[in-house]
Amino acid sequence: MANKKFFWIKLKQDFFNDPYIKLLRRMAGGDTYTIIYLEMLVKSASTGGMLYFQGAGQDIAEELSLILDENVEDVRALLAYLEAKKLITHPEIKEDVFLVASADLTGSETDSAMRMRKFRERQMLHGNGQASLSYADVTDRYDKKEIETELDIETEREQETENKKSSVVTPAKTMLLNSLQANGFFVSPNSMAFDNLIAFHEQDGMEIEVVIKAVEDASAAGKSNVSYINGILNNKLSNDIKTLDQYNQSEKVWQSKQSNRQAESDLTPEQAKWLADRQRKRERNATS
Structure with missing residues (x-):
């Protein structure tokens, strides 16, 4: 049975004392920006700190506002702050975002290790709550020891399976x-x-x-x-x-959207307004 991997962010004790975070929180709406920043860190935990623009929104700010269910202007203001403070970069494509702090704040764990850790935590809590060693208590602890042994065996088997898979050259x-x-x-x-x-x-x-x-x-x-x-x-x-x-098709779709976005950016304000009005009219007709 293959191990799945789970990711999370782990905040340092002095996270909110960091000068960049303190400055962010002092801004108007700063607490909201801080929450959105944390949401972005969580979102990027499984992708090595990257937030990829998929083209659902007009830009990464609009897309993140949809994904995170946050106000687009709040997201846009936060991104501007993070970029000004060099807390985000754009490694390849302007709309893709790399969160600099992600690597230091991201943790991961396999599912078998998680099961073992949670079991041992429950065992420790249960053991601390016992006042005496009754027969039932001894039996209970014996059963738990047996379960722990079985979990150890299961983990070892999973590891052996993974090792065997790794050693086979395909x-x-x-x-x-x-x-x-x-x-x-x-x-x-x-x-x-x-x-x-x-x-x-x-x-x-x-x-x-x-x-x-x-x-x-x-x-x-x-x-x-x-x-x-x-x-x-x-x-x-x-x-x-x-x-x-599918990969190549997704790249073509993305490139097409990039080209359309570039073409729209070259329009005059009047042309852009006319194009936006026409698009809204098409959307209303499509839903009616």
Whole structure:
């Protein structure tokens, strides 16, 4: 049974004492901006700090306001502040956002490790609440010890299964390794980084060509870290893109939207207003 991975953000004790956060909170609407910033950090935890623009909104601010269910002007003001303070960057595409603080605040854990941790926490709480060692208590503790042993065995079996999978050389692994090396990513086939990449194919059902395309796109963007590849693949997976045809089609759609957006930015205010009015009229006719 394959392990799923869960992500979260972990705030440092002095997070709200950070000068950038204190300054943000002192702004008009600062508490709202801080909450949105935390929401963005949570959203980016599984993509290595990246927030990818998918084209649902006119820009990343409008799209984030839809995803996070926040006011678009609040999101826009926050992004302006974060960019001014260099707390976000745009690694490849202007609308994509990388949260600089994400790496230091993100934690992760496999599901088997989570089960074990929660069980031991419950066991500790239960043990602290016992006043005496009655027969029932001894039996209860024995049962818990037995359960803990079974969980340990289950975890070991899962790890053995994963290790066996990792040690088997498949054509897909060979293709991925060759692509990584050809594009300047020197990743060991026995590393966790490689396992995470091949898992998109072996566990999530992506075509290996999709993973390789993400490697090539990351290299073309001048990125040399595997987390950027993971970010691309997580973004595609979140949109249920698992084949190379779907990947290429999504890129065409995005490029088309970018071209339309650029064309709209070149319009005069009068032309832009006329175009917006026409679009609203079409939407009303479509719903009527």
